[in-house]
Amino acid sequence: MNPRMTFWIPAVLRLVIVLAGGGVIWYFFGPVMGLAAALLALCILLIVQLNYLYQLANWLDHPSSARLPDGWGAWTDIFSRLYKLRRGDERNQAELAEWLARFRQAMSLLPDGVVIMDDVLFLEWCNPAAEKHLGLHLNRDKGMRVTNLIRSPEFIDYIILGRYEQPLTLAVRDRKLIVQIIPFENRRQILVTHDATESDRIETMRRDFVANASHELRTPLTVINGFLEIACSQPNLDLKTRMSHLKLMSEQGHRMQNLVEDMLTLTRLESVDYPLRPERVDMDLLVEQIQQDANALSNGRHQITLEIDGPDIKGNTEELRSAFGNLVSNAIRYTPENGAIHISWTMGVDGPQFAVRDNGIGIRPEHISRLTERFYRVDKSRSRETQGTGLGLAIVKHVLLRHDAILTIDSEPEKGSTFTVRFPRRMIAESFAETSVRV
Incomplete structure (x- = not known):
């Protein structure tokens, strides 16, 4: 049925019943009593409608499906529709809250820091990694300008220049951080931080290892090559000198062999292809x-x-x-x-x-x-x-x-x-x- 008809038909029927009741009283008790009865019935209907309007106004101030009032007549349909709408809103809010909680939980587990700011760099939210990297505290610093919390000239210049397509390397609290700002939406920005301290340390160790290994191998190779050059340029060396040279070359050769074996052992111990078999x-x-x-x-x-x-x-x-x-x-x-x-x-x-x-x-x-x-x-x-x-x-x-x-x-x-x-x-x-x- 047409929604308009479901509203107007009961309203017209109630009005007809009031007028019919007034007409019956008019017939038996005279016109004054009939009109008075009809007017009283209309006043009662008006008071009921005003009461429902008052309850609706109070509910709109604090909408909740649990405290939605019951209705009579057309109000039954109105409150029923409001109940369905409110239940739908509450389900949507619950889903949004669940997704927001999941998002925050996922962001909290990330090893990289995530800071959400508005367009004027006021802190709205950050994950624990960002608190650790930048020394922030969400409960304490929420609503404060990030540039007042991260006091670094390089970071301020990065903000002023606005060249966010390139990350910035920053030294904060004895850590090497790679930070980048990513604009999103119209009034939001994300600050992402990556702690490169460990990778930088590993890279330094790798360079030192290569340099040290090269240095350790260079000395015995220099000795061996030097004696070989002497042997080639002076083929008539006496036996004692030749044996002395061969002994030193053998010692340096064993030294290189030990070094290479130790390096291979370390490589094997670090490799995931050689798990421990107890x-x-x-x-x-x-x-x-x-x-x-x-x-x-x-x-x-x-x-x-x-x-x-x-x-x-x-x-x-x-x-x-x-x-x-x-x-x-x-x-x-x-x-x-x-x-x-x-x-x-x-x-x-x-x-x-x-x-x-x-x-x-x-x-x-x-x-x-x-x-x-x-x-x-x-x-x-x-x-x-x-x-x-x-x-x-x-x-x-x-x-x-x-x-x-x-x-x-x-x-x-x-x-x-x-x-x-x-x-x-x-x-x-x-x-x-x-x-x-x-x-």
Whole structure:
């Protein structure tokens, strides 16, 4: 039925009923009573309509489907339609609120910072990454101008010039940030920040690694090429000189070979193509073999003792042999003759641990945090004398990362050092034989 008809037909019927009632009263009680009754009925209808108008006005001030009044007559249809419209609006608002919450949650999980500003750079919203990058606080800084919060001349110039198609590199709070403003809508702008500190550090490490590797390879190659040139230009060298040259060339060749092998080992440890395949590691046998290798390297110049009182663990035997062997060989290289070196495999409070303690030259505190960096040497001249490649502790670090272990270093100059590898309890093999203490 036509909506107009559904409204006017009931209204006309009510009016007809009022007039008919007044006419009946007129007929039985006279015209005065009839008109009075009709007028009273019309006043009642008017008061009802005004009451519904009043309720509608109050509801419009605070619209809610839960408190929409009930109607009578045509008001029933009106309130029913308003209820449907309000329910639709509430569903739309709920959906928008849900999408907004999802958007903010997604933005909150992004590693990059996102700041939403209006056209005059007043802060409207930012995610936690932006708070961390720029030192903002949404609850505190909302509604403030971003240029007053980020006090950087480069950023101000970037805003003034308005060349937003190119990102800006900015140093903020000891971080290297790449920021860019992206205009959207008519009165909104997005400021995106990317923390390039770690990638810049990795790039610096890569450049340093290439430079250090080139430098380490250049020296032995120079020696070998120099002796080869002498051999070519002076074919009649005496046997003693020739043998001396060949010995030095062999030493430099082995040095290059060790360096290349260490670099390949590091590459393999870092590669995702070589995941750790744990196996049961016989720690008694492994530590005893490391002591035997240490005795061979020391050649009787040090007093090396051994203590075994720990369980077997899960891991890769060869990788652990390489890591532990590097720690022990370093102790031998940096401990003077007749020094003492103690190797131990014990069960600690938090899990099993391997330790190497010596009374060697020790390490100054400022060097300890950088010892596991590639090619980092405390004393470069001594490292060359001991034939070190500068990659041993870097290999140790990566092996331990693969085994969820940590390395702690305690050292005091001229008194010695202790390198301790701590494994979590979950790395212990399910069952192991009782071990004994050997000194």
